[in-house]
Amino acid sequence: MTSGIHVTSEIGKLKTVMLHRPGKEIENITPDYMERLLFDDIPYLPIAQKEHDYFAQTLRDQGIEVIYFEKLAAEALADEKVRHEFLERMIAESGYIAGATKEALMEYLGSMDVQDMVNKIIEGVRIEDVEIKNPDLQSLSEDTDWPFLMDPMPNAYFTRDPQASIGNGISINRMTFKARQRESLITEYIIKYNERFAGKVPVWRDRNHDTHIEGGDELVLSNHVLAIGISQRTTADAIQDIAKNLFKDSDYDTIIAIHIPHNHAMMHLDTVFTMINYDQFTVHPAILDEDGKVDNWVLHPGKDGEITIEHHTDIKAVLKEALNKPEIDLIATGNGDKIVAPREQWNDGSNTLAIAPGEVVTYDRNYVSNDLLRKHGILVHEVRSSELSRGRGGPRCMSCPIVREDID
Ligand SMILES: NC(=O)NCCC[C@H](N)C(=O)O
Numbered sequence: 001m002t003s004g005i006h007v008t009s010e011i012g013k014l015k016t017v018m019l020h021r022p023g024k025e026i027e028n029i030t031p032d033y034m035e036r037l038l039f040d041d042i043p044y045l046p047i048a049q050k051e052h053d054y055f056a057q058t059l060r061d062q063g064i065e066v067i068y069f070e071k072l073a074a075e076a077l078a079d080e081k082v083r084h085e086f087l088e089r090m091i092a093e094s095g096y097i098a099g100a101t102k103e104a105l106m107e108y109l110g111s112m113d114v115q116d117m118v119n120k121i122i123e124g125v126r127i128e129d130v131e132i133k134n135p136d137l138q139s140l141s142e143d144t145d146w147p148f149l150m151d152p153m154p155n156a157y158f159t160r161d162p163q164a165s166i167g168n169g170i171s172i173n174r175m176t177f178k179a180r181q182r183e184s185l186i187t188e189y190i191i192k193y194n195e196r197f198a199g200k201v202p203v204w205r206d207r208n209h210d211t212h213i214e215g216g217d218e219l220v221l222s223n224h225v226l227a228i229g230i231s232q233r234t235t236a237d238a239i240q241d242i243a244k245n246l247f248k249d250s251d252y253d254t255i256i257a258i259h260i261p262h263n264h265a266m267m268h269l270d271t272v273f274t275m276i277n278y279d280q281f282t283v284h285p286a287i288l289d290e291d292g293k294v295d296n297w298v299l300h301p302g303k304d305g306e307i308t309i310e311h312h313t314d315i316k317a318v319l320k321e322a323l324n325k326p327e328i329d330l331i332a333t334g335n336g337d338k339i340v341a342p343r344e345q346w347n348d349g350s351n352t353l354a355i356a357p358g359e360v361v362t363y364d365r366n367y368v369s370n371d372l373l374r375k376h377g378i379l380v381h382e383v384r385s386s387e388l389s390r391g392r393g394g395p396r397c398m399s400c401p402i403v404r405e406d407i408d
Pocket of ligand 1: 037038039155158160161180215216217267268270271391392393394396397
């Protein structure tokens with residue numbers, strides 16, 4: 001077992017990765033709640049689980065250690081005092097700071113085996129699951145059209161987003177939508193109390209903020225350069241905030257903040273742009289103008305803890321300079337075709353998980369993009385994707401690297 005976090009690139013040989021196997025939370029999505037829960041369709045759980053197991057096995061077959069979010073959480077919460085504090089906070093963030101519902105939830109969840117408790121919190125707690133012995137006004141007047149006392153977390157299998165490994169540290173993210181905000185509370189406890197991480201991992205930015213950042217926007221390009229999307233999910237002021245901490249306390253001295261459209265299909269930078277080799281990237285052509293340019297700002301440490309900011313549009317030139325490469329190969333999703341590119345991007349054709357330089361895991365359904373990657377010399381491992389893709393995330397979104405080998 002390797003302890004702590006070590007991720008100094010997007011492409012260094014992946015050694016340990018954190019996943020979450022989709023569970024019953026997926027079956028708590030209904031058409032009426034889809035939008036609120038950030039889904040566009042309802043995956044068929046048994047097949048989604050098979051696909052996810054196939055994804056995990058594909059990684060293991062390449063010698064990668066797969067660890068599970070839900071198991072790490074249960075280990076972190078083994079101590080009764082820690083579990084009690086966690087439950088209080090999780091229930092408060094679910095809407096119950098005090099009162100009869102809170103007490104009933106504490107009793108219901110607190111009496112479970114710790115793994116069952118974690119799983120149940122992720123699945124969601126329905127009104128009829130819990131007996132409220134001495135109802136108060138809040139419990140009597142609860143919105144009964146909404147069937148949950150605690151909402152399900154169906155997006156938990158996108159382990160990329162609630163946190164991001166950067167160097168030997170982590171950002172524990174304040175997420176944009178309510179549907180995902182409690183996921184990173186679980187991360188907070190994993191990092192603080194799971195012995196694999198406890199006391200070993202600096203937190204570059206915690207979740208106690210009003211401004212948002214999500215891991216799908218945080219790309220570790222090298223041991224001193226990050227790219228971060230300014231997106232539907234990540235605000236410019238959050239980027240500036242994490243930049244300050246990283247510039248002060250880590251080896252990171254360059255952040256390329258890339259502006260992408262603020263919409264659901266392209267919610268994070270990694271839905272339109274990923275690094276797959278020392279000098280190769282996937283890119284969805286819709287983020288570039290006709291000259292192949294996109295607004296981006298390069299942040300560096302300035303004097304007295306200040307930050308310098310330069311505006312650019314030539315992303316190739318910016319990447320060449322930041323990564324010290326003579327050329328950069330931007331590979332267009334769906335070969336840039338008007339129909340194929342948006343279709344394959346919708347199904348996460350740009351969302352590749354690099355497991356080594358020039359070696360990626362992608363969804364099988366994006367066959368045009370996959371063939372193109374092969375033509376550019378990339379080794380592609382395809383995984384099954386009929387159901388998993390309905391949550392709008394691909395192999396990068398479904399994985400949180402914990403340890404990668406350094407690259408030269
Ligand atoms: N990094 C990613 O792009 N993650 C995909 C997250 C999909 C999820 N349904 C969401 O809307 O947050």
